[in-house]
Amino acid sequence: MATRQIAGKTVTVNDEGFMTIPAEWTKEIAVEIAKEEGLPELTPTHWKIIEFSRQDAGAAGKSPTLRRITVGANVTTKDLFALFPKGPAKKVARIAGLGKPEGCV
Amino acid sequence: MAYPALVMGWAALGNGIDVTIFFTFWGMDMITKLRQDHLEIAAVGNTSMKMSMMGVNTGNLGIPQWMGSLPGMTAVATALMKSKMAKIHVPPVSEYLQMLVDGGAKLYACKMSVDMMGLKKEDFVDGVIDIVTASDFMDMTDGAQIIFI
Known part of the structure; x- marks a missing residue:
C-alpha cells in the first residue's frame, strides 16, 4: 500500500489514489483533494454530501452509491452532478477519503 | 431488458463519461409514457x-x-x-431513467422504430430530446464508444 502527503499529513492510498484508512482523513485533506479534482471551493452543500458519505460509509462499511447519496443527503441528482461535475461517483468518494463506491445505482 | 442500459449508462455518468442513448425497436416501450411503467x-x-x-x-x-x-x-x-x-x-425503470437524464444523459428515439410503431414525439417521456435516424446518431457520437444493448 502506497502513502502520500496531503495537506501536511501522510495518508495511505491504493493504486487508484483512493484513501484506504478513513480515520486518516481531515477536512484540510478534503479541500486539497477537491482542488486536485477541479473543485477550487467547497460550498456548504458539498460538505453536506461529504459528511453524509463519511457517516454512511462508517455505518455500512462501504462507500455510498450516488443514489444513496441523493436520497440520504437529500440532494437532487441534478445538483449532485452540478456540484461534482464529470464523474461524481469517484469524486465524492475521493474527497471524502473513502474507497470507490460499490453497487450499480 | 431495460436495466442493462440503465446500469451501464449510470456507471458511465458517475465516472465522468458522456452518455447518449439511442432507443430502437424493443427499447421504445422504455421511453414511451404510457408503457414505461x-x-x-x-x-x-x-x-x-x-x-x-x-x-x-x-x-x-x-x-x-x-x-x-x-x-x-x-x-x-x-x-x-x-x-x-x-x-x-x-x-423502477422510469425513476432510473430520470436519474440518467438528470445526470446529463441524452436520449434519442429511432426514426425507423417511431415510423413503424406509429409513435410521435409527444408519446415519449420528457428526457427524449428528439427523433433521429441511425445515421444522425452516428454523427453525434463520432469517436465515442458505441455499445449495443
Whole structure:
C-alpha cells in the first residue's frame, strides 16, 4: 500500500489514489483533494454530501452509491452532478477519503 | 431488458463519461409514457430465469420453458423481477431513467422504430430530446464508444 502527503499529513492510498484508512482523513485533506479534482471551493452543500458519505460509509462499511447519496443527503441528482461535475461517483468518494463506491445505482 | 442500459449508462455518468442513448425497436416501450411503467419480462426463451425462486435456492433449475408459456406467467416473472430489484434498492425503470437524464444523459428515439410503431414525439417521456435516424446518431457520437444493448 502506497502513502502520500496531503495537506501536511501522510495518508495511505491504493493504486487508484483512493484513501484506504478513513480515520486518516481531515477536512484540510478534503479541500486539497477537491482542488486536485477541479473543485477550487467547497460550498456548504458539498460538505453536506461529504459528511453524509463519511457517516454512511462508517455505518455500512462501504462507500455510498450516488443514489444513496441523493436520497440520504437529500440532494437532487441534478445538483449532485452540478456540484461534482464529470464523474461524481469517484469524486465524492475521493474527497471524502473513502474507497470507490460499490453497487450499480 | 431495460436495466442493462440503465446500469451501464449510470456507471458511465458517475465516472465522468458522456452518455447518449439511442432507443430502437424493443427499447421504445422504455421511453414511451404510457408503457414505461408497464414493462414486462417473459420467462420464455429467457436464459436468466435461474435465480432463486421465492426464497427457495433452486440452483441450476429455473422456470421450465413450457411453464413460461402458461397464461399469467409473464405477470409472475415481471412481479418477481420487480420485487428482486426493489430488494437490492434498484429504482423502477422510469425513476432510473430520470436519474440518467438528470445526470446529463441524452436520449434519442429511432426514426425507423417511431415510423413503424406509429409513435410521435409527444408519446415519449420528457428526457427524449428528439427523433433521429441511425445515421444522425452516428454523427453525434463520432469517436465515442458505441455499445449495443
